[in-house]
Amino acid sequence: MLRSLQCLDCGEVMPLSEHYSCPECGGELRLQYDHAAIRRRGRFARNWQAPADMFTRFGELLPLPSASSAISLGEGNTPLIRAGNLERALGLHELHIKLECCNPTGSFKDRQVSAGISMARHFGRTSLAVTSSGNVGNSLAAYAARSGASAHIWVSKNTPASKRQQIDVYGSRVYEIETGPVDAAADAFNDPYEVAVRELPALCREHGLVPMTSARSVNPFMVEGAKTIAYEICADQGNCPDVVAAPVGGGGLVGGLSEGFRDLREIGLTDRVPRIVAGQPQDHFAGIDVAGDPDCKGARPLDAAWANAAIGNSGGHLHRLTRSEILAAQAELAGKEGIFAEPRGAYALAAFAAEAGAGRIPDDTVAVVIVSGTGLKDMTAAAEFATLHDLARSSTVSSVWESELDPVPESREWHHSEGR
Ligand SMILES: [Zn+2]
Known part of the structure; x- marks a missing residue:
């Protein structure tokens, strides 16, 4: 079996089939691949660096048995660009930015939704459901429209209006759930939206819907999509970077990245895995390092344990970020590199800057920071x-000649006659 499902609780291994949790004990499932067979066949090694769609390049390490039945909007294959200005500002050797904001609906979630909805169709399912703070809902609505499936999407009332509107345009059924103030970490666990997140799998079982929450404990197929970010980074770099910085929302991105880097090492295409530096906001969510403690406050990221183990095993660090650190990272990305990230899209840079500030980035480090979503979302x-950063400085003029411009320096005057 090239692919199988393994229960993380009772250890049961079963063939790839439509299970979202263990049929024996209800435990969390993970995809398992026969790395030795994949290595022997050599197909992945031949395809992974060639220009092609995500399923053609990486299909043998994704759950969908046949690339031809994938539902795709051209997700993945996002740019990896050198960030020279941030290197100089932070005193770094080599920093690259993975522009996940370039995915079809503007976030890395498209990789997961494409993997998940393709599996749903593989199992003959066309009714899908998700609770979402914005990006998964947006992505699911788009992919459902493309595949002719129906999607039910529950969003928190706190979801930014622009994210909500981006879900509406695709024609999915959207429900808003009442919720408390976003900073109320003290009782965020019992917030009606957070309760809905936990109850969705049961609702889906009751109504025959596929749960499309991007958490391994809810849908083990979907989260596999995030591994492709790791494959692309190593394919573009020719090897594995030393450090990869990523945001933590539910934790599935960090968990998936870690699996992706390990896959490549297992099949002999890289010789190591990177240190994972992660950024999680201080408000609303319990830290992934303490979320297992029943007394901790705040909403629980669904993949907290998976993400926390991935960071720890890599020798990396979790940084809990303040709102002002996140906004500063957003401003740095925009002002120094021309990259407009949403707040969550800037967590990774904020965490990486904190890691550099703590003196834990050696001089010869090759690092990749993941910008997970576009600023146009919010x-x-x-x-x-x-x-906050005094960037809104437009003024009204009645002609361009009224604008307050500096005089042209003598040596740089424009000479039209020279044809410039
Ligand atoms: Zn089990």
């Missing part, structure tokens, strides 16, 4: 960082 937050 214009309210954009206005907030623009105001």
Whole structure:
């Protein structure tokens, strides 16, 4: 069996089939691949660096048995760009940014939704459901429209208006759930939206819907999509970087990245895995390092244990970020590199800057920072960082000649006659 499902609780191994949790004990399932067979066949090694779609390049390490039945909007294959200005600002050797904001709906979730909805179709299912703070809902709505499936999407009332509107345009059924103030970490665990997140799998079983939450404990197939970010980084770099910085929302991105880097090492295409530096906001969510403690406050990221183990096993660190650190990282990405990230999209840079500030980035480090989503998703937050960093400086003029411009320096005067 090239692919199988393994229960993380009772250890049961079963063939790839439509199970979202263990049929024996209800435990969490993970995908298992026969790395030795994949290595022997050599197909992955031949395809992974060639320009092609995600399923053609990486299909043998994704759950879908046949690339031809994938539901795709051209996700993945995002740019990895050198960030020279941030290197100079942070005193770094080599920093690259993985632009996950370039995915079809503007976030890395497209990789997971594409993997998950392709599996749903493989199992003959066309009714899907998710609770989402914005990005998964947005992505699912788009992929459901493309595949002709129906999607039910529950969003928190706190979801930024622009994210909500981006879900609406695809025609999915959207429900808003009442919720408390976003900073109320004290009782966020019992927030109606957080309760809905936990109850969704049961609702799906009751109504025959596929749960499309991007957490391994809810849908083990979906989260496999995030591994492709690791494959692409190593394919572009020719080897594995020393450090990869990533955001933590539910934790599935960090967990998936770690599996992806390990896959490559297992099949002999790289010789190591990177240190994972992760950024998680201080408000609303319990830290992934303490979320297992029943007394801790805040909403529980669903993949907290998986993500926390991935960071720890890599020798990396988790940074709990303040709102102002996140907004500063957003402003740095925009002002120094021309990259407009949403707040969550800037967690990784904020965490990486904190790691560098703590003196834990050696001089010869090759690092990759993942910008997970575009700033166009959340214009309210954009206005907030623009105001905070005094970037909103437009003024009204009645002609261009009224604008306050500096005189042209003598030596750089424009000479039209020279045809410039
Ligand atoms: Zn089990």
